[in-house]
Amino acid sequence: RRQYAAHRFNLCFEERDFMPGENHIANIQDAVWSSRKTVCLVSRHFLRDGWCLEAFSYAQSRCLADLSGALIMVVVGSLSQFHLMKHQPIRG
Numbered sequence: 001r002r003q004y005a006a007h008r009f010n011l012c013f014e015e016r017d018f019m020p021g022e023n024h025i026a027n028i029q030d031a032v033w034s035s036r037k038t039v040c041l042v043s044r045h046f047l048r049d050g051w052c053l054e055a056f057s058y059a060q061s062r063c064l065a066d067l068s069g070a071l072i073m074v075v076v077g078s079l080s081q082f083h084l085m086k087h088q089p090i091r092g
Contacts, residue, residue, distance in 0.1 A: 010035075012031045012035065014027075017031065018031070024051065025054065028051070028054060028055045028058055029058055031055075032055065032058045032059050032062050033058075033062060036070075037070045037071075037072060038059040038062070038070070038071050038072070039072045039073075039074065040052075040055070040056050040059060040071065040072070040073050040074070041074050041076050042056075042073055042074065042075050042076065042079070042084070042090070043075075043076040043077050043079070044077060044079065046076075047079075047083070047084075047087055047090075053087060053089050056071075056073075056089045056090070057089045059071045060089065073090075
């Protein structure tokens, strides 16, 4: 995780921060549960990637379990409401 002092953000990137050889789901859980806020940039690629949807589901679960957490969803590109609602994690 890299910290940006001016904004006090810690960013987690899969390619850089996930432990190689560790269970991918464990990496996702650790990233979500160790974050104060989770931002998901939802794009067409995001909706096609099972791991992205899995991470989104964990972030939703955390918000429900720990009301001090927050999930911020930012839709990137031209995605219709219908296209978003086809995905169960997004409907939640």
